[in-house]
Amino acid sequence: MTGIDGRRAPPGHDGSSPKGSAMTPSETLDRGRAAFAEHRWGEAFDALADADETGALHAADLERMSTAAILLGRDAVGMDLATRAHEAFLGIEDAAGAARCATWIGIYLMGKGDDARAGGWLARAKRIAAEDPAAEPAEALLHVAAALDQLYSGAVPTAAATFATAFSLGRRFHDRDAMALAQLGEGQAKIMLDDLPGGLALLDEAMVAVTAGEISAVASGIVYCSVIGTCHLAFDVRRAQQWTIALDHWCGERPDMVMFSGQCQAHRAALYCFHGAWTDAMDAARVAQERAGVGDWSGRFGAWYEEGEVHRLRGEFDAAEVAFHRAGETGYPPQPGLALLRLAQGRVRLARSLIREAIEHVDPATRRQWLAAVVEIELAAGDRAAARAAADELDASTPADAMPMMRAVTARSDASVRLEEGDARGALARLRAAWTTWEELDAPYEAARCRVLAAQASRSLGDEASAAMDLAAARDVFAELGAVPDVLRVDGLARGSSASRGLPLTRREIEVVRLVAEGLTNRAIAGRLYLSEKTVDRHLSNVFAKLGISSRAAATAYAYEHALI
Known part of the structure; x- marks a missing residue:
């Protein structure tokens, strides 16, 4: 039997039992509901599709079928079914169900960047909620949608307040999905406003609802992926690693799920890259691209961006160019990777223009994350004053209790500017502290970069023995990683040291x-x-x-x- 999406159902899922005995529409429907409850999305979809052909589906079953389709990566089918569910709820005068469906459709389309259609669906949901008091429970999710729009528009303080209101409404109406999404959004907003402890605490609380199985699969996936991305933004690599492992396990328990699986692999690629496992990072990025190709559109940017980063670090500039271009096709700027690629290509002026333009249009948290790249590029351009301004801005936004990674990034950026300013001794002290932190975080590439700068500082102080030791150690790491541009740079510094002695x-x-x-x-x-x-x-x-x-x-x-x- 062929389902509504044109695919033929697998054996045993065509409305008959494996032995060939016919199942009644009621039995088929029960099987679909049971499979849905047990997160067997493919089986749930096929059984519900069979039941749908007999006209047995109610509004709630259409909603289940829509969810299963979306999780299976059948985007268009899922949206059609969500529309049918919305209309079915209207048909039985269930205003709360109709408003809820309309709001979820709006949130989903908003995430895809389809703002016009998203706005239409959300306006419909608001109208239904305003006209029928029975639809009041949908207000919590509607406030989540409004807060997301504010967050995307840059009105971060307003978004934080709206998310807080959404949480209160969700608690009042026992809407656990809305509560978890509201905590997620408020946590993200707080981090964007530089309240890292408050924001991370809210993210952790949202994750409690996920790991306890209190919320729906779609809401769980949204929280998982968004929390991990926000942890990276907050320089909290340890939290990101813990939740990525949890997400990987969650996806592994749902092997036929496509949605969120690409994002999971992209997050894995980012962690592999950070820890120096670049081959594994490339493999994960390729899997993420494959999952994006079969339906997980939300993982597409990360999949291509992480591949571009590995190519850039290896010196495979043409391949990096292609990957960053593919990442940029999603509508998000592939920064700071693209600007750093231009720097590695020797196109310093273009790198500077790209990073300066990009950093002026991002939220404070993203700006803080990109400032280290600004320092590196401005120094390469010879603008010591601009580099110092960026390093000072980064230092000013780094509290005493900041995450170790953030302290290491800040220390290295300040040290690189100090080195250019002639303060080699001050630079060396900060570099040693940063190097120790990178080692503790198991970030070999970043640790080796610190040792190169330390070598330059030691050389400025006349300590050629220490400089040679740091350069040799850094070169070994770069060679093992396959960081060809860094190997060549270290070789050049070593030759320069030998050649300059006795000049x-x-x-x-x-x-x-x-x-x-x-x-x-x-x-x-x-x-x-x-x-x-x-x-x-x-x-x-x-x-x-x-x-x-x-x-x-x-x-x-x-x-x-x-x-x-």
Whole structure:
């Protein structure tokens, strides 16, 4: 028998028993309801579809069938069935059921970015609730939808208050789905407003309802995936890891579920990447893409973004370009990965433009997460003042009791600017603290990056032995990870150290020669090094005299011959 979505039902699910004895419509319906209650979505859908052909489905059964279809990744079928359920509730004058269906359709379409249709359905739900007092229980979910719209529009304080009202209404009408979603939303809003402890506490409480099995499958999936994403935003990698393991287990218990399974794999990819398991991260990203292709549209961005990150870190820039482009097709900016890719490609000006544009249009929590990339890019562009401003902003938003990862990111960003400012000793102290934290978090790539900066600080202090040790240790990590651009950079730093020993030039003169070799004019060099143009002229004259040369071309050749760049 063919179901309403055009697929042929599997053996034993065609309205007859495995032995061939006919089942009555009532028995088929009972089987569908039982399968739904036991989270066997495929069997539930097929049995309910068989019952639907006999005209046996009531409004609540159509709602169940719609949920099963959505969880199976049959998006269009699920929306059609939700519409039928809404109309069936209206037909039996169940205003609460009709308003609830309309609100869920609106929330689902809002999540997909279909704002016009979402607005229409939510307006209908509001009208029903306003016209019929019996629909008052739907007010809790309606407030969740209104708060989501406020959150997406950037009215974060207003959204937090509306979510709180939604929770109160949900508790009044015993709507556990609305209560959990309201706690989730208020927690996200608090984190966006820099109240990390308050926000994380609300997320944990929402997760209690999920793990206790108190809320529906769709609401559970929303809470799981949103909590994990928000934990990453709050730099709480340990919480993200714990809930990702729980989500993986939850999805594993529902093997035929498509919805949320792609997001689960994308979250796994992010954690694998963080912990240096880049091959596993790529595998998880590919599975996430496959799940997105068969129905879990919500996992598409993360699937492609995480693949782009692995390619970028490995130096596979063309592949990273493709992956970030695919991530951007979802409507979300693939940042800061794309800007960092441009930096790795040597397109510093474009990287700077991209990150500056992107960071001006995000919420405070996302801005805080991207500031480390801003520091890195501004330093590469030679704008020490902009880098310092970004590092100070990050430091100001990092409380004393911040998550370890956040403290490590802040310390590294500040240290990298201190290094450029000439405060090598201050930079080294912060780098050692950051390196220890990254090691404790089992983040080998980030730890190795700290050691490279520490090597540069040690070299500035004249401690070549420590510099060589840190560079060698970092190179081993990069080589094991397959971080080709970082291996090449470390090799260049090591050669530069060997070549610069015994050179007749001072540290500042070497900096000038390097910038001459990059093609900069004396005026540009003065701006980059925060010197007067007259001072740069003097340094360059000293270089010519010491090396016995008389042209910028000869200085450039010398820089290449002695591995100064």
